[in-house]
Amino acid sequence: MGKKRASGSKKVQLVGKPSALVDTRVIYCGDNLDQLKKFPDGCVDLIYIDPPFNSNRNYEVFWGETKEKRAFKDRHASTQAYIEFMRPRxxxxxxxxxxxxxxxYHCDWHxxxxxxxxxxxxxxxxxxxxEIIWQRTSAGKPIYRNLPKNADSILWFTKSDxxxxxxxxxxLTEADKATFASDDGDGRGPYxxxxxxxxxxxxxxKYTYTDLTGREWSSPKTGWRFSEERMRQAESExxxxxxxxxxxxxxxxxxREAKGKQLSNIWTDIPIVSGxxxxxxxTQKPLALLDRIxxxxxxxxxxxxxxxxGCGTALVAAENLGRQWIGIDMSPTACRVMAKRLRDVCKMKEDEKLWRIGRGxxxxxxxxxxxxxREIxxxxxxxxxVIALGGIPNKAQVGDMGIDGRIYPVSATPKKQEGELDFMDLWYPIQVKQKDKVxxxxxxxxxxxxxxxxRTKGFFVSFDYSSDAINEIQAFFKRTGKSIIALTVKDILEEQIAHKLA
Ligand SMILES: C[S@@+](CC[C@H](N)C(=O)[O-])C[C@H]1O[C@@H](n2cnc3c(N)ncnc32)[C@H](O)[C@@H]1O
Structure with missing residues (x-):
């Protein structure tokens, strides 16, 4: 262990492109199998993956602190199917x-x-x-007829030696220090x-060692750890x-205190993400875990x-440590979440022009x-x-009472003055239907x-609207003065393209 990489020929680095082989500082949205096929052989130094576990059931995704859930489809019906899914990847x-x-490869007992x-x-x-055993939590509430399953496994493989x-x-801990119980009184301290x-x-x-008093020590069955020369040197010191x-x-x-002690494969000092x-x-993993790896x-x-x-923990850790990085996730939401995280936490700009010159x-x-x-x-x-409209997705799906997101107009001032509405009250609801015709x-x-x-204004997003729906929107405005803006996916895409070209 502890082999150092053989130093290769000097790397030729292009400005803004640390690798001539692949683009870095890129998040790819899509199935990693398709994305990886576009990468050349032998182009990355370190891979960490934390695929969805084979939990063999639909599990729930909790967004934020709300109690509400979204069904997050775990597609692997059995361990066999999971392995078949993972093998080509x-x-x-x-x-x-x-x-x-x-x-x-981060996984668990499943x-x-x-x-x-x-x-x-x-x-x-x-x-x-x-195999790194990461203890996620200390034992929680007692369970009967089993031991609490509190650890994940991280399997570490290398491509070569x-x-x-x-x-x-x-x-060293105090307990480690306490094991240094002998002292020769020669100023070198406890050992x-x-x-x-x-x-x-x-x-x-395997040799017989004769010490300085002339006593002979026959070799242990497997041999000594020191050569005869080193043994003599150690004895003279x-x-x-x-x-x-x-x-x-x-x-x-x-x-030992100066060097520290080497961490083993049992990691108990990194708590789950909080605060x-x-x-x-x-399934967000702690930054400290990725930092260490x-x-x-x-x-x-x-x-x-x-x-x-996922939400880009490995990318943020890599960026903070001065590494280059590439992320892939098939969920557009995950890609947006991690882009926001890189902007907020790493103060990076999501900007094609900057990226081309080696930043962002x-x-x-x-x-x-x-x-x-239509297919997502x-x-x-x-x-x-919701994100395309500049809104904030509703975290609560159950009990959302027909609201998928909210738009807070920029005119809303964050300071609440006496007698004024709380700015948080200035919002417009967004309703989204993945339907051909609303x-x-x-x-x-x-x-x-x-x-x-x-609400005085609301936004509706879908692929298209029936003429009955459009007529009703007009009638609603006449009756109440409240307007519903009916947007199609095409409108949003064209708007985004217009922004992109601007
Ligand atoms: C367990 S989460 C990763 C969490 C991540 N380690 C973090 O700290 O945020 C697994 C992620 O894999 C993504 N995923 C699942 N199948 C995928 C595939 N075939 N290609 C790309 N991403 C996939 C999911 O969308 C999910 O975001």
Missing amino acids: CVELHRVLKKTGSFY ASHYVKIMLDQIFSENQFQN QYLFTPIMQP NTQPIINPGDRPNL NRLAFGQTTIREKYYLRE EEKLGYP IKASSNENDIVLDAFC FIVRDLPWTEKQL PPFEFENWA GRPDIDSFEAVMMRED
């Missing part, structure tokens, strides 16, 4: 990984054992480096000892402790790829045609429409929402 990920690269076998077949068993790895060092026996068989280190039957090496607290970091994206297995300016990137980032392949928008899941469609009944129910909420 992992084959592609293996292909795009550099020879010196590492691959981390499928980890099957995933390990699949990855052994793709990467080879010899390239399995470790020439992988990069920087050991993760941590400060502990460990045997100089080789853990594996080392025929070339008073770094050997001679017991009844074995020789042990002394190691000093002072030295400000929490975006409400289901990225620091251990990449250097500055290396390329980190997350092909199931871009999102590619967001659904951009009517045909694509309904809640993705709602989010797309009819009169849909408009009737939106009118009821506008009356109930006492």
